[in-house]
Amino acid sequence: KNQVEQSPQSLIILEGKNCTLQCNYTVSPFSNLRWYKQDTGRGPVSLTIMTFSENTKSNGRYTATLDADTKQSSLHITASQLSDSASYICVVSGSNDYKLSFGAGTTVTVRA
Amino acid sequence: SAVISQKPSRDICQRGTSLTIQCQVDSQVTMMFWYRQQPGQSLTLIATANQGSEATYESGFVIDKFPISRPNLTFSTLTVSNMSPEDSSIYLCSVDGTGVAGNTIYFGEGSWLTVV
Numbered sequence: 001k002n003q004v005e006q007s008p009q010s011l012i013i014l015e016g017k018n019c020t021l022q023c024n025y026t027v028s029p030f031s032n033l034r035w036y037k038q039d040t041g042r043g044p045v046s047l048t049i050m051t052f053s054e055n056t057k058s059n060g061r062y063t064a065t066l067d068a069d070t071k072q073s074s075l076h077i078t079a080s081q082l083s084d085s086a087s088y089i090c091v092v093s094g095s096n097d098y099k100l101s102f103g104a105g106t107t108v109t110v111r112a
Numbered sequence: 113s114a115v116i117s118q119k120p121s122r123d124i125c126q127r128g129t130s131l132t133i134q135c136q137v138d139s140q141v142t143m144m145f146w147y148r149q150q151p152g153q154s155l156t157l158i159a160t161a162n163q164g165s166e167a168t169y170e171s172g173f174v175i176d177k178f179p180i181s182r183p184n185l186t187f188s189t190l191t192v193s194n195m196s197p198e199d200s201s202i203y204l205c206s207v208d209g210t211g212v213a214g215n216t217i218y219f220g221e222g223s224w225l226t227v228v
Contacts, residue, residue, distance in 0.1 A: 034217070043116075043204055043219035044155075089154065091217075100217070102154040 023090030116220035135205030
């Protein structure tokens with residue numbers, strides 16, 4: 001069964017600090033990996049998408065990395081802001097079909 | 113990009129009743145999906161809404177409980193039938209414009225249902 005595991009489950013950081021979220025997956029064959037930000041009570045919003053050949057991709061203060069050999073990805077948030085408080089979800093697609101495998105998410109709380 | 117509008121955004125429903133959620137996309141899309149996100153959980157795929165034919169349901173979800181319509185390439189509805197408190201969730205509509213690997217998948221804002 002394809003699995004996506006995220007860590008930590010939650011974290012609290014001070015405004016202006018950096019943090020890194022982890023995602024490990026077993027989806028095979030692999031097609032792409034996406035990071036989404038989901039504010040409370042809202043739908044997920046895409047941050048980055050990476051295919052097999054991409055190692056890193058940035059979107060403003062968000063930088064995602066991918067190691068397809070070890071099946072690991074990370075999302076780095078730089079100079080965190082209060083608006084970064086949200087759940088961050090790692091989503092992996094296999095190349096056999098369109099179905100997505102979702103991680104449980106990491107809840108980030110940024111405090112002033 | 114695709115802009116997705118879902119209605120209602122939230123509702124409080126009586127046990128035993130049914131509610132229909134609408135999903136409108138601002139452009140024609142090939143694939144439309146319905147997800148459920150229970151409190152504190154990640155997203156679970158309910159079904160793929162197929163234009164002009166019956167939806168394809170995932171294991172654990174049946175048409176009698178979650179009937180889906182998709183009359184055209186920009187609109188779909190999901191009905192949650194005979195609701196119980198266990199159906200309290202966020203229901204999300206999602207679209208994939210081309211179905212090509214790497215294409216961004218967009219989500220609606222969600223419909224937050226509370227069953228009392």
